[in-house]
Amino acid sequence: MRSTLLRFSFYFILCCPSAWAATDVGQANTHEFQLSNGLKLIVREDHRAPTVAHMVWYRAGSMDEVNGKTGVAHVLEHMMFKGTNKVKSGEFSRLVAAVGGRENAFTSRDYTAYFQQVEKSKLDEVMKLEADRMSNLNFDDAEFLKEIQVVMEERRLRTEDNPSSLLNESLMATAYMSSPYRHPVVGWMNDLMNMKAVDARDWYRSWYKPNNATVVIAGDVDPKAILKAVEKYYGVASARELPDRKPQIEPVQKGIKRVQVKAPADNAQLAMAWKVPKLQPGKLDDDEPYALELLAAVLDGYDNARLNRTLVKQERVVNDVGVGYDMISRGPELFLISTSMAKGKTVEQAESSIRKALKEVGDKGILESELKRIKVRILSDQIYKRDSIFGQAMEIGSTEMAGFSWRDIDVMLEKMQTITPAQVQAVAKKYLVDEGLTVAVLDPQARQSGENKQGDNRAAK
Amino acid sequence: MLLNELIKQASMTIALVVGMMASAQAILPIEKLDSFKGAQAYLVQTKALPMIDIEISIDAGDRYDPAVKSGLATVAGRLMNYGARSERGLLSEAQIADEIADLGANLGVSVGGERAIMRIRTLSRKDLRDRAVQLASAMLSAPTYDAKILAREKQRMTTALQEAQTKPESVLDRRFRKSVYGNYPLANSPTVQSIANIGATDLQQFHKQFYRGDRMIVSIVGDVTKTEAVEIVQGLLQRVPQSGSPIAKLPEFERSPVEPFSQREVIIPFDSQQAHIAMGMTAVTRSNPDYFPLLVGNYVLGGGGFVSRLMSEVREKRGLAYSVSSYFAPGKDAGIFQAGLQTKSDQAALALDVMSSTISQFIANGPTPSELDAAKANLVNGYPLRIDNNRKLLDNVSSIAWNNLPLDTMEVWTKQVEAVTLEQVKAAFQRNLAMDRMKIVVLGAKNK
Numbered sequence: 042m043r044s045t046l047l048r049f050s051f052y053f054i055l056c057c058p059s060a061w062a063a064t065d066v067g068q069a070n071t072h073e074f075q076l077s078n079g080l081k082l083i084v085r086e087d088h089r090a091p092t093v094a095h096m097v098w099y100r101a102g103s104m105d106e107v108n109g110k111t112g113v114a115h116v117l118e119h120m121m122f123k124g125t126n127k128v129k130s131g132e133f134s135r136l137v138a139a140v141g142g143r144e145n146a147f148t149s150r151d152y153t154a155y156f157q158q159v160e161k162s163k164l165d166e167v168m169k170l171e172a173d174r175m176s177n178l179n180f181d182d183a184e185f186l187k188e189i190q191v192v193m194e195e196r197r198l199r200t201e202d203n204p205s206s207l208l209n210e211s212l213m214a215t216a217y218m219s220s221p222y223r224h225p226v227v228g229w230m231n232d233l234m235n236m237k238a239v240d241a242r243d244w245y246r247s248w249y250k251p252n253n254a255t256v257v258i259a260g261d262v263d264p265k266a267i268l269k270a271v272e273k274y275y276g277v278a279s280a281r282e283l284p285d286r287k288p289q290i291e292p293v294q295k296g297i298k299r300v301q302v303k304a305p306a307d308n309a310q311l312a313m314a315w316k317v318p319k320l321q322p323g324k325l326d327d328d329e330p331y332a333l334e335l336l337a338a339v340l341d342g343y344d345n346a347r348l349n350r351t352l353v354k355q356e357r358v359v360n361d362v363g364v365g366y367d368m369i370s371r372g373p374e375l376f377l378i379s380t381s382m383a384k385g386k387t388v389e390q391a392e393s394s395i396r397k398a399l400k401e402v403g404d405k406g407i408l409e410s411e412l413k414r415i416k417v418r419i420l421s422d423q424i425y426k427r428d429s430i431f432g433q434a435m436e437i438g439s440t441e442m443a444g445f446s447w448r449d450i451d452v453m454l455e456k457m458q459t460i461t462p463a464q465v466q467a468v469a470k471k472y473l474v475d476e477g478l479t480v481a482v483l484d485p486q487a488r489q490s491g492e493n494k495q496g497d498n499r500a501a502k
Numbered sequence: 503m504l505l506n507e508l509i510k511q512a513s514m515t516i517a518l519v520v521g522m523m524a525s526a527q528a529i530l531p532i533e534k535l536d537s538f539k540g541a542q543a544y545l546v547q548t549k550a551l552p553m554i555d556i557e558i559s560i561d562a563g564d565r566y567d568p569a570v571k572s573g574l575a576t577v578a579g580r581l582m583n584y585g586a587r588s589e590r591g592l593l594s595e596a597q598i599a600d601e602i603a604d605l606g607a608n609l610g611v612s613v614g615g616e617r618a619i620m621r622i623r624t625l626s627r628k629d630l631r632d633r634a635v636q637l638a639s640a641m642l643s644a645p646t647y648d649a650k651i652l653a654r655e656k657q658r659m660t661t662a663l664q665e666a667q668t669k670p671e672s673v674l675d676r677r678f679r680k681s682v683y684g685n686y687p688l689a690n691s692p693t694v695q696s697i698a699n700i701g702a703t704d705l706q707q708f709h710k711q712f713y714r715g716d717r718m719i720v721s722i723v724g725d726v727t728k729t730e731a732v733e734i735v736q737g738l739l740q741r742v743p744q745s746g747s748p749i750a751k752l753p754e755f756e757r758s759p760v761e762p763f764s765q766r767e768v769i770i771p772f773d774s775q776q777a778h779i780a781m782g783m784t785a786v787t788r789s790n791p792d793y794f795p796l797l798v799g800n801y802v803l804g805g806g807g808f809v810s811r812l813m814s815e816v817r818e819k820r821g822l823a824y825s826v827s828s829y830f831a832p833g834k835d836a837g838i839f840q841a842g843l844q845t846k847s848d849q850a851a852l853a854l855d856v857m858s859s860t861i862s863q864f865i866a867n868g869p870t871p872s873e874l875d876a877a878k879a880n881l882v883n884g885y886p887l888r889i890d891n892n893r894k895l896l897d898n899v900s901s902i903a904w905n906n907l908p909l910d911t912m913e914v915w916t917k918q919v920e921a922v923t924l925e926q927v928k929a930a931f932q933r934n935l936a937m938d939r940m941k942i943v944v945l946g947a948k949n950k
Contacts, residue, residue, distance in 0.1 A: 089550045090890035122808070131818055134808035139876060141883025143807075160886045190821030194776070198824050198844050201775045202670060305773065307664040344583070345599030354595070357654060360661045384661045414603045421606025421625055424553050428891045488668050489773035 071437075071447060072264040074271075079252025079280045082271050083447055085259040085433050093164050093260035094434040096156040097171055098442055100255075101248035103226040104150045104372050105286065110240055112192070112228015115148040117244045119188050121155065122146075123180035125173050130184055133170055140166050148226055151371040152442040158431060161261045165270055172274035175254065178245055185238035193234070196227045204304040204483055212312050212481035215300040220291040222372045252280040255441050259434040291316075291373050298479045305488030308360065311388045312379045313395060316477035317366065317468075319374040322444040325452050330368045331460045332468040333376060337366040338415040339407050339465060340378075340398070347411075348378070351398055358386045358394045368453075369443040376473065388482050399473050406466035416458055423454070529889065532899055532909045535732055539715030539739045544899050544909075545731040546723045548892055554631060554724035555896045556622040558642065558738065559904050562712035563616040565687045565752060565835070571699045573659065573692030578647075578708045579613035581655060582620075585646035589741075593640060595651065607634045611641075615688050616833050617904065618712075626725040635737040642713065643741035647705040660694050670774045670844075674945045678780040681768055681941035682838055685753050715744045721900040723892045755835050758783035758939045766938070772946035777850035781857065781942045782840035785934050788832040788905040795930035796830055798922045801877040802869040803861065804828025804841055809876070815860045816843055822853045828861070834905060839935055850947035862937050868928030882916045 070086040103114050124130040137144045140163035146155040157167040200206040210225050217223035228236075256275060258267055294316055320330040340348045341364035348362045359380040366376045380391050426432055437447040445453075535543035567574045584595040593601075602609050607630070608623040620642065624634040666672035676691040683689035690696075720738060722731050772778075786792055797805075804812035804827045816826040823843040831837035841861060845853040869877065889895055889912060902911045 089548075090886065092886050092890040131808075131814070135876070138806060138809045138880045139883070141880050141885070141887070143884065143887060158887055160883055163883065187818070187821035191817055191824055194822070194845060195824040197775045197846065204668075305668050307668050308661060343599060343603040345596045345603070350596065353658075354654065357657070360658050381661075381665070384657060384664075414600065417606045418603060424551060424625060425608075425623060427551055428553070428893055430890065485668075489771065490667070490673065 073447070074268050076251065076272060076276050078276060078278055079250075080271075080275050080278070081255040081441070082268065082275075083255065083257045083437055083441070084262060084264040084267050085257070085437060086262060086264065087259055087427070087430050087433065088261045090430070091161045091261050092158060092430060093161045093258060093262055094156060094158050094431045095164060095167055095171065096154055096257045096434050096438055097175070098152050098154045098255045098257065098438045099248055100152055100253050100371075100442055101244070102149050102151045102153055102371075103224055103228075104221040104289075105248065106221060106224060106228075108224075109232060110236065111224040111232045112196075112226070113232075113236065113240050113244045114153055115227055116189065116192055116233070116236060117241045118146050118148045118153050118155075119192055120180050120185065120241050120245075121174055121178060123178075123184040123188065125177040126179050127177065128170065128173060130180065133174065136170055137167055142167055150222055150226055152439075154438060154442075156431075156434070164258075164262070164267075165274075168270055168274050172278070175249055175251065175275065176278045178249070180238070180241075182238045185241065189233060189236055192227070193230065196230060196233065200225065200227060201230070204302075204306040204485075205310065207304050208302050208310055208312060208481050208483045211300050211302045212314055212479060215298050215481065216294075216314050216316070216375060216479040217291055217373070220289055220373055222291075247284050250281045250283065251275060251278040253283055255438060257434045257438045257441075259437070260430045294477045294479075297475045300479070300481045301484050302481065303484045303486050306483060306485035308384075309382045309388050309485055310380065310483035311359075311382070311391050312377065312481045313392065314375040314377045314479045314481075315473050317374050317376045317472045319370060320368050320445075320453070322449075325449060325456060328460060328464050329468050329472075331453070331457045332464040333366050333472070334368050334457065335412060335415055335460050336402070336465050336469055337364045337376070338418070339402070339411050340364045342415050342418065347398055347402070348395070352380070352391070352394050353383075356394055357383050359383055359391050369440065369445055371443060392480065399469060402466060403470035403473070407462045409462055412460070412462050412465065419454065419457060529912050530895070532902065532912070533728060533731075534909065535720075535728070535735060538732075538735050539718075539742055540744045541715040541718040541720055541735070541739055541742075542903060543720040543731070543735045544722070544903050545726070545728060546895050546899055547726065547728075548723060548895065549725050551892065552626045552725050553892070554622075554624050554626050554722065554726055554734075555892050556624075556638075556723075556734065556738075557721045557896055557900045558620040558622075558638075559719045559721070559900055560618040560620070560713055561616075561717040562618040562708070563614055565615055566708075566712065566749075567687055567690065567696075569687065569690050570696060571704060572690040572696040574700055574704055574708055575618065575712075576613040576692070577652070577655065577659070577697070577700055578705045578712075579611040579618045581647055581652065581705060582611050582641045582645040583609075584651045584655070585648050586640040587644040587646060588636065588640035592646065593637075598637065598641070601633070601637055605630050605634050605637075609634065609638060609641075616835060619900075631734070632737070635734055639738050639740060639742075642738060645705075645709060647702050647709070649702045652700075652702050652705065656697050656700065659692070659697050663692060663694060663697070670772055670776065670778045670945055673770065673772065674778045674780055674842075674943055677768055677770060677945070678782070678840070678941070678943045681943060682758055682783055682840075684756055684758070684784075686755050686835075687752065710743075711746055711749060713742065714746050715739055715742050718742070719900070719903045721896055721903055723896040723899060755784065757836070758941065766940065767942045767944065769947065770943065770945040774946040775847060776844045777847045777853070777947040778842070778844050778945045779850065779854050779857065779943070780840060780842040781854075781861070781940050782838050782842075783935065783940045784836050785830055785839040786832050787834060787836050788901075789907065790832065790836075792926075792930035792934060793832060794918045795922050795926040796934065798874065798877050798881065798919060799864075799869060799927040799931055800828060800830055801881060802873045802927075803864045806877065806880065809880075811860055811864060811873075812841065812843075812857065815856050816853060820852075820856065822849060822856065826857065839940075847946050847948040850944060851949075854942070854944060858937070858942075861935075865931045865935050865937065868924055868931065871924060874922075874924055874927065878919055878922065881919045885916050 072084045074082040142157045142159040144157040214223045352359045362380045533545045564575045611620045804810045812826045816822045823845045826843035828841035
């Protein structure tokens with residue numbers, strides 16, 4: 042549904058589109074243009090089926106928000122469906138539906154994006170609508186008052202009643218002192234309760250400009266015809282100076298941090314997050330981010346990967362385990378390990394098992410065969426990912442938003458293939474240390490449930 | 503690197519195919535392959551990418567679970583990944599996982615109400631493809647069902663079940679199924695006890711009884727010739743028995759019975775910020791002639807995303823919920839019709855009222871002419887998006903085969919949508935749904 046708060050992880054890089062070794066073809070089939078108003082256009086030709094994905098990406102996400110107004114990027118995303126001077130509230134979705142389109146939008150920490158997927162002959166119609174709301178959004182206060190209620194319901198659904206989300210929210214707010222990554226994308230409830238229509242309008246006026254936008258179009262299209270259409274519809278918007286972006290650099294962490302969250306659940310959960318480097322635009326030769334990505338995959342990239350094998354299958358200390366690392370993003374990065382406890386096991390036991398597994402990587406390194414397995418997966422995914430036109434547009438857009446070029450994707454994938462077991466060992470040893478570690482624990486609380494009282498719950502303890 | 507060359511070749515293949523496919527918009531035909539081991543097999547050839555997607559549907563879903571061993575079909579399916587006897591000897595769970603990873607393949611089993619589904623995605627190069635097929639063949643024909651692994655997995659499932667009991671959406675779903683399915687086995691959900699009752703022998707027996715050729719359908723989409731596809735089917739099923747002992751008939755799947763109004767509603771107190779509400783009843787099979795009128799009608803009612811009536815009444819006009827929708831889930835069995843939403847716990851009564859009256863009015867009056875036109879326009883114009891990659895094609899082929907639909911279903915789909923009339927929608931909704939037959943489950947509601 043509208044707004045999925047996407048957070049791109051290692052898996053996205055692996056499982057979605059691009060074109061490594063497709064160097065020759067991927068690049069030949071991808072075209073980049075810039076309009077005089079600063080809007081960037083990227084067209085990926087893929088003629089396998091007569092459909093098109095049309096996306097506009099604004100480089101404005103929750104990391105651009107300030108305290109007291111958290112969640113406004115996402116709220117504005119909702120308001121973008123509430124009418125322009127020409128298209129009244131709700132009409133946008135009706136018009137897209139009429140041409141058989143699928144549409145939605147999502148907000149992340151780094152950006153906000155809108156998309157439609159249509160049969161190729163309908164592209165002009167949805168482009169016209171999307172371009173219109175880049176400049177002419179005009180919602181009234183009554184619409185805002187209803188929609189902010191919807192957003193609060195969204196927060197209740199995704200976070201308030203979801204212990205894993207609460208844990209993640211606390212983890213981020215604890216790991217970061219200063220970086221705006223400490224705020225949830227959906228916003229703190231209190232900020233939502235106090236948000237005004239004018240906050241959303243200010244956000245729109247500040248960031249929704251052609252010079253802050255990238256249009257990505259993938260599918261059965263002719264790039265020259267596309268450029269003409271984009272100039273016609275998006276070319277009328279005028280560039281404007283964007284607000285000053287303060288760096289908001291996170292101070293260096295100097296020791297372990299711990300946080301506990303009490304929430305209704307049956308099992309304890311544990312999340313460990315280390316501050317780690319990311320890839321910097323223009324410095325694609327830095328080995329460490331690639332090594333960290335491969336480390337994440339060695340730990341959790343397939344069914345027999347290290348943590349699943351030792352913690353879930355052999356030691357049976359946790360019920361499941363997941364590892365995440367985003368090599369590219371606008372803000373700072375975490376290397377994250379999340380688990381839920383197996384029955385009768387404590388978070389202390391799980392933490393100790395995780396530390397042991399990581400120490401083993403640090404001390405003894407990894408096998409060449411483990412790394413090769415991960416690299417084969419990366420290569421085969423290069424072919425699989427081309428099955429999805431939408432996925433290809435997603436990858437291009439998210440890469441661009443992180444400050445990289447879509448052209449860098451191939452370079453990154455090639456670089457990934459050159460990483461050695463020793464380099465993976467080195468980053469494990471160097472970065473997965475207590476100085477930059479935050480540990481978050483979900484302390485499960487009994488929940489009042491009629492099901493329990495009715496004796497229907499044979500699954501209860 | 504093993505795959506480098508392959509990928510370079512793949513890139514060239516794409517470059518060549520691009521030109522040829524640009525003008526071709528005809529829907530790719532489904533080819534029926536000769537039956538093997540009693541199994542049906544179907545193929546759609548797509549040459550643009552050097553990959554193959556395979557799906558094996560097995561008539562071995564949750565509906566065959568004995569009540570006291572609810573979860574049996576799911577455990578039997580899940581453990582197929584965790585050890586099998588191949589022609590080369592015993593494969594451990596670690597060996598299977600490593601082999602899948604080394605091939606750059608995806609291979610897994612999932613189990614739903616009606617069928618168990620094994621999915622394989624592999625590169626089409628013959629040596630890689632053959633190894634993936636061999637591996638799948640071993641899992642399909644001779645899983646080991648090791649007792650130690652079973653004990654571990656039972657423990658994991660139990661923990662997950664107990665966790666699920668603390669989640670509003672899971673508790674609602676279990677209770678809703680129990681309410682609507684009556685005597686049909688899908689009314690039961692796995693419990694700690696029913697999982698505890700499952701032993702390794704049960705898995706062996708279940709597998710022997712249900713995983714056989716005459717209960718399987720193989721669907722293949724991708725870069726293979728018809729001859730190669732036949733080889734794949736034969737490779738997958740070579741060691742699968744063609745048939746077996748007779749299987750007890752499932753209880754009759756009945757329409758949700760008419761009951762006194764006072765028993766329609768189940769109220770579950772639950773300490774959550776939101777109330778979760780589900781409403782529905784059993785409805786139609788996929789082959790029912792009312793399928794298309796219901797599909798088109800439900801788009802208007804609650805299936806059409808942001809433009810549906812439920813969305814408009816509940817979310818757009820009143821801001822009561824983030825998501826609200828309705829759907830039919832027809833299969834070989836009469837699947838359910840279900841509508842649902844989540845709302846702040848103190849406004850549950852209002853939200854339920856709006857949802858009920860919206861559905862009730864729709865059943866009574868059907869869509870307006872303009873709503874019907876809009877629904878048909880969306881479904882017809884949007885049809886290419888339902889078949890624009892291998893994965894989606896595979897879903898379509900598999901569903902067509904599973905539900906015994908005509909092989910030209912994809913070609914005539916838009917015509918069937920276009921042919922739907924207002925009267926048909928209204929009649930179909932009135933024939934298959936009735937407010938006084940729908941069960942309602944409300945979890946976590948609080949009075950103001």
